[in-house]
Amino acid sequence: MARRVSERRNYWGAFVLDWFQYLQDNDFSGSDFKVLFFLCERMQVSDNSIYLRQNHIAAELNMDKGNVSKCIRKLSEKQFIVKKPNGFMINPHLFYVGKRDRGVREMLRNEFDDYLVELGKEPRFYLNEDEHRLEEIDGDSEDFTYMDGVF
Numbered sequence: 001m002a003r004r005v006s007e008r009r010n011y012w013g014a015f016v017l018d019w020f021q022y023l024q025d026n027d028f029s030g031s032d033f034k035v036l037f038f039l040c041e042r043m044q045v046s047d048n049s050i051y052l053r054q055n056h057i058a059a060e061l062n063m064d065k066g067n068v069s070k071c072i073r074k075l076s077e078k079q080f081i082v083k084k085p086n087g088f089m090i091n092p093h094l095f096y097v098g099k100r101d102r103g104v105r106e107m108l109r110n111e112f113d114d115y116l117v118e119l120g121k122e123p124r125f126y127l128n129e130d131e132h133r134l135e136e137i138d139g140d141s142e143d144f145t146y147m148d149g150v151f
Contacts, residue, residue: 022094022136028074034061035071036080043090045097048108051087079124082115089115093125093134102129 058065092108
């Protein structure tokens with residue numbers, strides 16, 4: 001039996017554990033999860049970006065393009081991903097890949113937040129590395145909602 005050899009180098013990925021609470025609290029379908037995890041798998045390790053068109057995602061996942069569009073819209077509304085030129089970016093407050101120094105991690109989170117602001121949205125999440133917490137930003141005030149747990 002032939003073994004599949006990956007052309008990509010293997011990296012480890014880290015989900016911020018507090019994110020799992022947000023995954024459970026949302027009304028995601030199996031298709032939404034399928035698209036989200038496909039995007040996480042295919043993202044560039046250097047910048048959390050995915051440079052694929054929705055029709056390519058649909059073909060790879062054997063899904064209808066309209067359903068992929070709905071999934072992308074829901075993931076974007078929940079700020080798990082953001083649209084960027086020629087692709088998408090996975091929220092680095094929630095997921096990152098490989099060993100990166102703190103400055104690079106912060107730069108990626110700022111880039112993600114900048115894309116949101118360009119779209120007229122207030123960022124929803126803030127990864128507080130000093131406190132080891134994922135914070136949900138309350139858009140009506142300067143307060144944060146803290147998720148229990150340590151990442």
